[in-house]
Structures are given as C-alpha cells and as structure tokens.
Amino acid sequence: xxLRLLYQSFRRQQRRKLLAGFAVTLGVAxxxxxxxxxxxxxxxxxxxxxxxxxxxxVYPDDQALSVRVGDQELKPASPGTHLKESTLPxxxxxxxxxxxxxxxxxxxxxxxxxSGTLRIIGTYFDKPLRFGTxxxxxxxxxxxxxxxxxxxxxxxxxxxxxxxxxxATRLGKQPGDSIALSRLSMRIGGILxxxxxxxxxxxxxxxxxxxxxxxxxxxxxxxxxxxxKPEDAFARRDPDRMTAADRDRWYxxxxxxxxxxxxxxxxxxxxxxxxxxxxxxxxxxxxxxxxMMLLIALASLIAAALAVxxxxxxxxxERRQEVGLMKSLGATAPTIASLFVSEAALxxxxxxxLGFLLGDAIAQRIGQxxxxxxxxxxxxLLPMVMFLALLVTVGGSAAAILRALKLDPVLVLRGDA
Amino acid sequence: MSVRxxxxxxxxxxxxxxxxxxxxxxxxALTVASTMVTATLSxxxxxxxxxxxxxRSYGANITVAAPEGQSLPTDAASHVRSILGIDAIVVPFAxxxxxxxxxEAVVVAGTEMDEVRRLNTWWSxxxxxxxxxxxxxxxxxxxxxxxxxxSFDLDFAGQKFHVxxxxxxxxxxxxxxxxxxxxxxxxxxxxxxPSLLEISAPGSREQVTAVVAQLQxxxxxMQVKPVRQLLQAQGAVVSRMRSVMFASTLLxALTVAxxxxxxxxxxxxxxxxxxxxxxxIGSSQITVNALFAGEALTIALCxxxxxxxxxxxxxxxxxxxxxxxxxxxxxxxLPLVILADVALALLAATVPxxxxxxxxxxxxxxxx
Numbered sequence: 001x002x003l004r005l006l007y008q009s010f011r012r013q014q015r016r017k018l019l020a021g022f023a024v025t026l027g028v029a030x031x032x033x034x035x036x037x038x039x040x041x042x043x044x045x046x047x048x049x050x051x052x053x054x055x056x057x058v059y060p061d062d063q064a065l066s067v068r069v070g071d072q073e074l075k076p077a078s079p080g081t082h083l084k085e086s087t088l089p090x091x092x093x094x095x096x097x098x099x100x101x102x103x104x105x106x107x108x109x110x111x112x113x114x115s116g117t118l119r120i121i122g123t124y125f126d127k128p129l130r131f132g133t134x135x136x137x138x139x140x141x142x143x144x145x146x147x148x149x150x151x152x153x154x155x156x157x158x159x160x161x162x163x164x165x166x167x168a169t170r171l172g173k174q175p176g177d178s179i180a181l182s183r184l185s186m187r188i189g190g191i192l193x194x195x196x197x198x199x200x201x202x203x204x205x206x207x208x209x210x211x212x213x214x215x216x217x218x219x220x221x222x223x224x225x226x227x228x229k230p231e232d233a234f235a236r237r238d239p240d241r242m243t244a245a246d247r248d249r250w251y252x253x254x255x256x257x258x259x260x261x262x263x264x265x266x267x268x269x270x271x272x273x274x275x276x277x278x279x280x281x282x283x284x285x286x287x288x289x290x291x292m293m294l295l296i297a298l299a300s301l302i303a304a305a306l307a308v309x310x311x312x313x314x315x316x317x318e319r320r321q322e323v324g325l326m327k328s329l330g331a332t333a334p335t336i337a338s339l340f341v342s343e344a345a346l347x348x349x350x351x352x353x354l355g356f357l358l359g360d361a362i363a364q365r366i367g368q369x370x371x372x373x374x375x376x377x378x379x380x381l382l383p384m385v386m387f388l389a390l391l392v393t394v395g396g397s398a399a400a401i402l403r404a405l406k407l408d409p410v411l412v413l414r415g416d417a
Numbered sequence: 418m419s420v421r422x423x424x425x426x427x428x429x430x431x432x433x434x435x436x437x438x439x440x441x442x443x444x445x446a447l448t449v450a451s452t453m454v455t456a457t458l459s460x461x462x463x464x465x466x467x468x469x470x471x472x473r474s475y476g477a478n479i480t481v482a483a484p485e486g487q488s489l490p491t492d493a494a495s496h497v498r499s500i501l502g503i504d505a506i507v508v509p510f511a512x513x514x515x516x517x518x519x520x521e522a523v524v525v526a527g528t529e530m531d532e533v534r535r536l537n538t539w540w541s542x543x544x545x546x547x548x549x550x551x552x553x554x555x556x557x558x559x560x561x562x563x564x565x566x567x568s569f570d571l572d573f574a575g576q577k578f579h580v581x582x583x584x585x586x587x588x589x590x591x592x593x594x595x596x597x598x599x600x601x602x603x604x605x606x607x608x609x610x611p612s613l614l615e616i617s618a619p620g621s622r623e624q625v626t627a628v629v630a631q632l633q634x635x636x637x638x639m640q641v642k643p644v645r646q647l648l649q650a651q652g653a654v655v656s657r658m659r660s661v662m663f664a665s666t667l668l669x670a671l672t673v674a675x676x677x678x679x680x681x682x683x684x685x686x687x688x689x690x691x692x693x694x695x696x697x698i699g700s701s702q703i704t705v706n707a708l709f710a711g712e713a714l715t716i717a718l719c720x721x722x723x724x725x726x727x728x729x730x731x732x733x734x735x736x737x738x739x740x741x742x743x744x745x746x747x748x749x750x751l752p753l754v755i756l757a758d759v760a761l762a763l764l765a766a767t768v769p770x771x772x773x774x775x776x777x778x779x780x781x782x783x784x785x
Contacts, residue, residue: 019679023675023676023679026671026672026675027672027675030668030669030671030672033668034665034668034669037661037664037665041661044657045654045657045658048650048653048654048657049650049654051646051649051650051653052475052646052647052649052650053646056589057589057590064561065521065522065523065524065557065558065561065562065594066524066591066594067514067522067523067524067594068524068591069512069513069514069524144646145649146645146646146649194645195642195643195644195645195646273589274589275588275589275590276539276540276541276587276588276589276590277475277476277537277539277588277589277590279539279589280539281471281472281474281475281539284471284474285468285471285472285654288467288468288471288739288740289468289654289658291738291739292460292464292735292739292740293661293665295735295739296457296460296662296665296669299453299456299457299669300665300668300669300672302453303453303669303672303673303676304672306446306449306672306673306676307672307673307675307676307679310446310676310677310679310680311675311676311679313680313683314679314680314682314683317683317687318683318686362668366660366661366664369660369664370657370660370661370664371657
C-alpha cells in the first residue's frame with residue numbers, strides 16, 4: 001500500500017514533482033559546479049602565475065659574484081665550475097618532478113661582435129629531452145611566455161640565433177640577416193623583446209654557446225618553474241633541525257624550499273634557491289584567491305540549500321488536502337510523514353544525480369571558457385553532494401510536513417485552513 | 418484622497434501587517450536573496466582592485482633607465498613622483514664597482530632604504546640600515562668575500578671609506594651579489610647619480626601601460642619600460658578571476674531567484690480565497706491585480722534595502738577576513754538589487770494571478 005501510494009504520487013503529480021525536481025537539480029548543479037571550480041581555481045591560478053617565470057634557480061656553489069652594472073659586465077667571468085648539462089633530465093626524477101612545469105639552462109659568454117664585445121646567452125628554446133621512458137620538452141618558450149620573438153624561434157639543434165631588440169636596432173639587423181660572431185657567421189632567426197637585459201644580448205642554442213666557450217656539457221645556471229604550495233611557518237623551518245617525521249613531511253610537501261633541496265640533490269656541489277620575488281608573492285595571491293573562491297562556493301551552497309528547501313516546502317503545503325484526507329481515513333502521523341520523507345528522498349537521489357552531472361558540465365564549461373583546460377572533479381564530491389542534497393531536501397520538507405500534520409483534517413477538507 | 422484610494426491602501430496595509438507571518442516569509446526570502454546578490458556583486462566589483470593591489474607586492478612594474486654610462490637628470494625621481502602622485506613608489510638606484518680590502522670587486526648600489534623596503538617587500542633582511550654609514554650585504558657577497566665583520570672598508574677609485582654592516586639580504590636573485598648603502602652616502606662618496614628608477618605604479622595592466630606611455634613622453638631620452646612578465650601575469654590572473662566571479666555571481670543569482678520565486682508563488686496561491694472574496698464583492702480585476710502587485714512591490718523594496726545593507730556587511734566582512742582590506746559599500750549595486758527584487762516579486766505574483774483569473778470565484782470559495 002505504502003509503495004503504491006509512493007508510486008501513484010510520482011505518476012499523478014508530474015508537474016509538481018517536476019518543479020521540485022528542477023529545484024533540486026539546479027541547486028545540486030550550482031553547488032557541484034561552484035565547489036569543483038572553487039577547489040580547482042587555486043591550482044589553475046598557480047599555473048597562470050607560473051607564467052611570471054622561474055621561482056627556483058640552481059647554480060654552482062662557488063660561482064663567482066657577478067659584477068655587472070646595467071648591461072656592462074665589468075669583470076671577465078672567471079673560469080668557475082659549471083653544472084653538467086647531461087644531468088638536466090634528472091630534474092624530472094625528483095620527488096616533485098611532476099610539479100616542475102618548465103626549466104631552462106643558461107650559459108653566458110662574451111664574443112667578438114661586429115662592433116665590440118657582445119653578450120651571448122646559450123639556452124634551450126624548446127628542447128626535447130628524455131628521462132627514463134618519459135619524453136618531454138622544455139626551454140625558454142615555456143619558462144618565459146612573455147618573451148616576444150619577431151621572426152621565428154631558432155631550433156635547439158640549429159645555428160640560428162635571436163638578437164635582442166635594442167641590440168638589433170643598434171646594429172641595424174632584421175630577421176633573416178646574418179651576424180658575424182667570433183669569425184663565425186650566424187643567421188638571425190628572430191628579434192627578441194623581453195624588457196630585460198636580454199634585449200641587448202644574443203640568445204643562441206646552448207650547444208652553440210658551449211662550442212664558442214670551449215666548454216662542452218657546461219651550464220652556468222638553471223632556472224626552474226615549479227608549482228609550489230604557499231610558504232607557511234612550517235616551510236620556513238630548517239630541515240636539518242627537524243625530527244625525522246617532520247622532515248619527511250617537509251620533504252614531501254611541494255614547498256619552494258623543499259623542491260630546491262631536492263634539486264640540490266640532483267646537482268652535487270650546486271646551490272638551489274627560491275627566487276623570493278616569485279615564490280613569496282605567489283603565496284599571498286593564491287591564498288587570497290582560494291579563500292575567496294571557497295567563500296563563494298559556501299555562499300552558493302547556502303543559496304542552493306535555500307532554493308531546494310523553499311521549493312520542497314511549497315510543494316508540500318500545496319498538498320494539505322491530501323494530508324487531511326489521509327488523516328481522516330485513519331493514517332497515523334508517522335505513516336504520512338514517512339510517505340512524504342520517502343518521496344523527498346527519492347526526489348533528492350534522482351534529481352541529485354542529474355544535478356551532479358549538470359554541475360559537472362557547468363564546471364567544465366567554466367574551466368574551458370576561462371582557463372582553457374578542464375576542471376578536475378574528485379569522485380569524493382558525488383557522495384558528498386548527494387548527502388547534502390538528501391539532507392537539504394528532507395530537511396526542507398520536514399517543517400512543511402509538520403505544519404501540514406498539525407492541521408485539523410476537518411478544516412482542511414472544508415477549505416478553511 | 419478618494420474613498421476608493423483610501424480603501425485600497427487600507428486593504429494593502431491589512432494585507433501586509435494583519436495576516437500572520439506570510440508576508441514575513443516572503444520578506445525574509447527576498448532579503449536573503451538580496452543579501453547574497455549584493456555580497457557577491459560587491460565582491461565582484463571590488464575584486465579587481467584587490468588583485469591589482471596584491472600584484473603590487475611583486476615590486477616594480479615600470480623601470481626607467483638612463484642611457485648606457487649616463488645618469489638620470491637630478492630631479493628625475495621627484496619629477497616622476499609628481500607625475501604619478503603619492504600612491505606610486507619610486508625608488509632610485511645608483512651603481513658603482515668598488516673593491517674590498519681583499520681586492521675583490523663588488524657592485525655597490527646606493528638607494529633610498531625606506532622606499533626600497535616598501536617596494537620590495539619580499540626582500541628577506543636580517544636588519545635594515547638605520548644610519549648613514551650602514552650597509553646591507555647580499556648573502557652571496559657575504560659568503561664569497563667573507564664580509565661577516567661588523568664593519569669593513571670599501572675602496573672606490575683610490576678613495577677608502579668605512580661602512581658598518583647592518584644586515585644580510587636574501588632574495589635568490591642578482592641582489593645577493595651586491596652591497597646596498599643609503600643613496601645620500603653613496604652620492605657624497607662617489608659623486609655618481611642614480612641611473613635607474615624602479616617604479617611601482619598602482620592600477621590594472623592597462624593603467625600601468627598608460628603610465629609607461631605618459632612617462633615616455635615626459636622623460637625623453639630615458640628608457641622607460643614596463644616589467645612585462647609582471648604585467649602579463651597580472652592581466653591574465655585578473656581577467657580569469659573576473660570571469661570566474663562573473664559565472665559564480667550569475668549562478669548564485671539564478672539559484673536565489675528560483676528560491677524566491679517558489680516562495681512568493683506559493684504565498685499568492687495560498688491566498689486564493691482572499692482573491693475570490695474580493696472579486697465576489699465587486700472589485701475589478703485591475704484593482705485585485707494592483708493590490709497584489711502593491712503588496713509585492715512594498716515587500717520587494719523593503720527587502721532590497723535590508724538585503725543591500727546586510728549584503729554590504731557580508732562583503733565587508735569577507736574582504737576583511739580574506740584580503741585584510743576594507744571595502745566601501747558599492748552604491749552602484751543598489752539600483753540593480755532593487756530592480757531585480759521588484760521584477761522578481763512582480764513576476765512571482767503575476768504567474769499565479771494569471772492562473773487564478775481563469776477560475777470562477779464561486780469555485781474557489783466552495784473549496785474546489
């Protein structure tokens with residue numbers, strides 16, 4: 001009998017159920033979408049901020065002090081030690097290797113140009129590398145997305161070079177021209193604008209500069225861009241003075257400092273430092289944005305809960321006559337209540353799943369439209385959202401059910417209540 | 418006032434005040450909705466400013482450099498300050514290569530310590546210089562040249578001077594290879610003037626780009642450049658966040674509108690007997706509609722005002738808690754909230770009224 005009542009209720013009152021179901025679907029969809037986006041937005045903005053450039057630098061421990069004022073190197077570089085280029089792919093093998101978004105090695109040399117000495121910087125543009133079975137490519141094109149090249153980017157295996165924009169103006173060079181460097185003639189692939197000191201230098205493939213410097217396998221500096229966790233008090237502690245458990249926890253957190261330590265382990269005799277300008281400020285910005293989005297997600301959760309419970313209350317209050325009839329036919333209050341609660345629960349489950357799928361779609365739309373990438377939705381979200389939908393739907397109905405039960409059936413059926 | 422009009426207002430007043438908690442429920446629903454919408458809209462409008470302000474902690478977004486081997490005009494810093502106003506931070510830098518007593522070359526920079534401290538908040542400094550003869554020593558300078566004594570000598574063009582070490586500077590970048598001394602001291606000893614200005618100008622990417630163009634025309638011969646990586650990251654993050662907030666605001670507004678709509682609809686439907694009685698004793702359809710609309714309008718206006726005040730409070734609390742910044746209530750949000758509330762309330766009243774109009778009053782009164 002109970003089940004038949006339940007079944008008939010859904011069959012006969014399709015319009016009303018549709019309205020309530022629509023409210024639950026929309027509420028769950030909004031909550032799902034906002035939680036998914038709110039949780040993921042930190043990671044997305046983190047990647048966006050990595051467009052700011054490197055946040056970790058690796059260089060030999062005994063590298064001489066740079067004595068440069070503006071663009072003038074005032075002391076010839078002493079033949080210090082170098083890092084090994086052949087070790088570079090191992091960067092991918094550190095504990096947080098997958099958080100390394102890009103890196104690029106740099107080797108600088110002074111060469112004899114058409115009018116005096118010039119600075120030539122060797123680096124990777126977009127070099128294919130292999131670590132184990134994993135193939136990837138990295139270089140300045142990824143590390144410094146703001147570098148603007150007029151012409152074409154050189155190939156890492158080629159002999160084309162980029163000339164800084166200010167230098168190009170001074171020398172009157174265009175892309176496609178050739179430039180004589182240390183008696184070698186090289187083709188200019190493009191003109192480079194960075195807004196930094198590269199504007200008055202030549203940027204060339206690393207192999208070419210190693211050849212000019214007679215230093216094979218040598219690298220001066222490596223700039224690394226890694227996804228990091230904002231620094232907190234724990235991150236600033238000295239790992240050497242921690243207990244073993246704390247040290248493990250520190251090592252296994254993607255702090256800029258712990259990634260720097262792991263990089264140091266790859267390059268013996270090297271120093272790895274976080275670039276504070278990038279690393280420190282990112283943290284504040286990220287925590288502001290994530291905090292804001294979580295509050296917004298919370299607000300949408302409240303809005304969704306309100307909408308669902310209002311809709312449920314409305315549909316139940318509209319059915320007072322039904323309650324009166326059941327009561328006059330001898331149904332007890334618990335029976336009536338359980339009927340309504342089961343209805344609400346069924347509605348919550350059905351419309352909740354639909355809402356979850358819709359919310360997923362909305363989150364993906366936002367992700368694609370705003371960040372051009374999909375939004376990761378954790379599977380944990382489904383049971384969480386379903387539980388909330390159930391709670392809100394049944395809870396929202398409860399007050400209305402109690403109110404309907406308190407009414408005198410005689411008055412209700414006469415239409416006086 | 419005619420009898421008819423005074424009767425109308427009397428019924429309206431009774432409808433609002435004399436009927437238990439039904440108008441109250443509608444009022445609460447609308448107030449909650451307006452609160453939510455006001456809060457998210459205020460945050461949406463204030464977000465851009467806050468993010469732009471956050472990006473200023475990255476330091477300079479514009480540099481002004483003198484041509485190679487020259488210095489800036491003497492009044493360059495104050496000139497730029499007068500152009501940009503007090504919100505901008507302008508820090509002059511002068512550089513010279515000096516030698517330590519161990520004959521090691523090192524770059525010494527003169528700058529205004531108070532200003533650089535405001536500009537580069539990420540500098541990790543053990544103690545900032547106070548006196549004229551105090552210097553900030555870069556971490557790598559300290560470890561390479563073993564300048565760990567409380568004071569040391571620097572030699573510039575055969576002229577020696579004595580500085581006291583105030584603290585160590587860690588940045589992870591080129592600054593660690595330098596020694597920083599107060600600009601006044603630097604100029605007195607070397608008679609070199611600043612060759613570089615680092616400027617942090619407030620505002621969005623577009624505003625900063627406009628400032629660059631302005632400075633370029635006011636400082637001919639100087640190289641005025643935007644710090645491209647900073648502006649690019651700022652532009653990207655701000656526009657992304659703006660879109661995300663816009664989508665969120667829209668979704669939240671949609672949900673609360675749905676909530677209000679179903680509450681108001683049911684409150685009108687519940688009153689079909691009032692409606693039937695009014696028609697039965699001879700009031701016209703227009704009067705009845707006007708009465709319901711008047712009620713909805715009154716409730717909507719009160720709710721919009723209450724929601725605006727509450728929502729501004731919520732927005733202020735959120736930005737205080739999250740950004741540690743005070744937001745001033747956005748007046749531009751108010752008309753939007755009022756308009757949305759009134760439209761919503763009228764719409765929510767119209768749909769059930771249209772349905773009721775088709776029914777005979779006698780039928781409703783008989784309870785069919």
